[in-house]
Amino acid sequence: MARYIGSVCKMCRREGEKLFLKGDRCLSDKCSFSRRSYAPGQHGQARKKQSEYGLQLREKQKLRRIYGILEAQFARYFDLAERKKGITGEHLLQLLETRLDNVVYRLKLAGSRQEARQLVRHGFFRVNDRKVNIPSYQVKPGDVIKLKDGASNSLLIKGILEANNGQNIPEWLELDTNVWTARVISIPSREQIDVPIQEHLIVELYSR
DSSP: OOOOOSOHHHHHHHHTSOOOTTGGGGGSTTOHHHHOOSOSSTTTTSOOOOOHHHHHHHHHHHHHHHHTOOHHHHHHHHHHHHHSSSOHHHHHHHHHHTBHHHHHHHTTSSSSHHHHHHHHHTTOEEETTEEOOOTTOBOOTTOEEEEOTTGGGSHHHHHHHHHOOSOSOOTTEEEETTTTEEEEOSOOOGGGOOOOOOHHHHHHHHTO
């Protein structure tokens, strides 16, 4: 399966803002964007005037990079969102937000979406008592997500659980830290999705 293996810090620099792709590292002095906030490359520090198309493209690339989605997969998500009744941009964000890897990240059971994706692929989570190792699995209201038996013995998982106090969990999710079991309460509304994205620009881009 295709995946991006380059420096994720370059993504933040290219988009001109922190995308928090490395979890806590992005909040520390080690963050590359804090030291070099200009775009990567020989001409990264040059001032460039962006066209309307350029602004739309950058917004799409930013959203794609936040969720760690490759181009073809992102196009499929947009196609699904466009087929739904209602606001296409909002449906797009909801589809991305309800991916299993993102839900694991939102529950603070991983330090970043990339780490959440790895944990899901390695079979650390069960959905409705079934093993699911597909990061793009779409959760639905009523789904119950929990760690597999014995997962808490892993040093990585143990460290994550010790840092998790169950606070700042999105309203559309519920987490019981006594048994480390979560439940999807509802599909998130646009107000509950805190990504710095102007989704209407992405819709305009695909409408060209």
